[in-house]
Amino acid sequence: MHKYIIFQAESGEDEGWRQRKLQHSQALTFIIAENWDSSNEPIPEPGYRPVEFVRVESEHDPQEHAHNTHYRVSDWEVVRVQTYTPDIPTPMSEYDVIVMCYCRYNPIESPLKPMPKRQVSIDSFGGDEIAYKQYLESEEGKKYAQSI
Amino acid sequence: MTNNDPNRWLRYDSERDISRHSATHPQKCRDMQKKYGWKLIDIEEIENKYIFQVDCVFKGKTEFPNYVEEKEEE
Numbered sequence: 001m002h003k004y005i006i007f008q009a010e011s012g013e014d015e016g017w018r019q020r021k022l023q024h025s026q027a028l029t030f031i032i033a034e035n036w037d038s039s040n041e042p043i044p045e046p047g048y049r050p051v052e053f054v055r056v057e058s059e060h061d062p063q064e065h066a067h068n069t070h071y072r073v074s075d076w077e078v079v080r081v082q083t084y085t086p087d088i089p090t091p092m093s094e095y096d097v098i099v100m101c102y103c104r105y106n107p108i109e110s111p112l113k114p115m116p117k118r119q120v121s122i123d124s125f126g127g128d129e130i131a132y133k134q135y136l137e138s139e140e141g142k143k144y145a146q147s148i
Numbered sequence: 149m150t151n152n153d154p155n156r157w158l159r160y161d162s163e164r165d166i167s168r169h170s171a172t173h174p175q176k177c178r179d180m181q182k183k184y185g186w187k188l189i190d191i192e193e194i195e196n197k198y199i200f201q202v203d204c205v206f207k208g209k210t211e212f213p214n215y216v217e218e219k220e221e222e
Contacts, residue, residue: 053192124176
């Protein structure tokens with residue numbers, strides 16, 4: 001089942017609205033996070049908290065990190081869930097269900113965990129076996145150059 | 149997951165933290181999520197781009213075996 005899950009700030013929630021903007025247009029948005037879920041996990045229920053990503057500037061290494069360096073359980077908590085199903089079923093529709101999770105700001109103590117190591121596979125190249133092999137060869141070449 | 153399942157070599161454990169895969173385009177994150185039945189929770193642009201443009205962040209421990217080695221073993 002393909003689920004598109006949107007976490008939005010519940011109306012009336014005042015926390016951080018100035019920082020929530022669509023970068024390309026600078027338009028304010030209520031969206032806190034988006035998830036695309038084809039796993040067997042059930043849809044979120046009230047009490048669920050999404051994962052939040054954090055950039056600790058002093059620990060950011062551009063070789064290792066994209067934007068964020070850490071993650072934690074979010075301060076936003078789901079209070080209300082609504083689901084929407086398409087008129088036409090998948091695969092004609094992109095998703096089997098769209099899940100709107102309305103959240104309130106309810107800070108908790110949760111530890112910062114470092115982002116895991118990157119993995120690379122043939123799917124990183126959209127299944128392009130030649131590109132993947134070239135990448136592996138270039139990595140081997142780098143290792144060899146470092147060893148001499 | 150049975151031995152006949154073509155994706156049997158993939159490991160997915162939703163209880164175990166998160167995992168990160170690099171990709172050359174954000175759409176490839178969504179393709180991986182759909183193809184392998186994963187939960188995509190973040191897509192981030194890589195600042196220091198070389199080959200890869202984005203990191204795809206998935207819920208749970210998602211792992212691939214070494215595709216090339218597996219193929220050569222067959």
